Amino acid sequence: MKQIPVGQWRGAKDLIQDAMLAGTDAAERLQLSIARQPYAVLEKIAPIAAPVRAVEQVQTAITLGIYGVIRSVTRLSASLADRALDLAEQPAHPKAPD
Numbered sequence: 001m002k003q004i005p006v007g008q009w010r011g012a013k014d015l016i017q018d019a020m021l022a023g024t025d026a027a028e029r030l031q032l033s034i035a036r037q038p039y040a041v042l043e044k045i046a047p048i049a050a051p052v053r054a055v056e057q058v059q060t061a062i063t064l065g066i067y068g069v070i071r072s073v074t075r076l077s078a079s080l081a082d083r084a085l086d087l088a089e090q091p092a093h094p095k096a097p098d
Contacts, residue, residue, distance in 0.1 A: 006089050013085070017078040021071060028067040035059060 039056040043049045 006085050010085055013078060013081045017074060020074045024067055024070050024074065031063055032060065035063065
């Protein structure tokens with residue numbers, strides 16, 4: 001069985017990380033856009049406009065926080081994978097000093 005070079009593993013890790021971050025960005029934009037639609041309608045009703053804006057701000061803050069956590073976990077996972085790949089590149093049996 002042919003061994004895959006560590007450089008290829010790093011490339012795959014980078015592609016996965018980039019895809020995760022891009023997908024997270026896209027999902028966040030889509031969710032915020034969809035969530036905005038009912039608020040846009042409801043805030044046109046003067047007596048409830050202020051509370052509607054307040055609820056939207058809370059929902060937006062929660063949404064941004066959750067997607068921020070997803071990005072942080074993705075970056076942390078990539079960092080751990082980098083460390084594991086660094087260890088994989090080290091010789092299995094380092095030579096003892098002469």
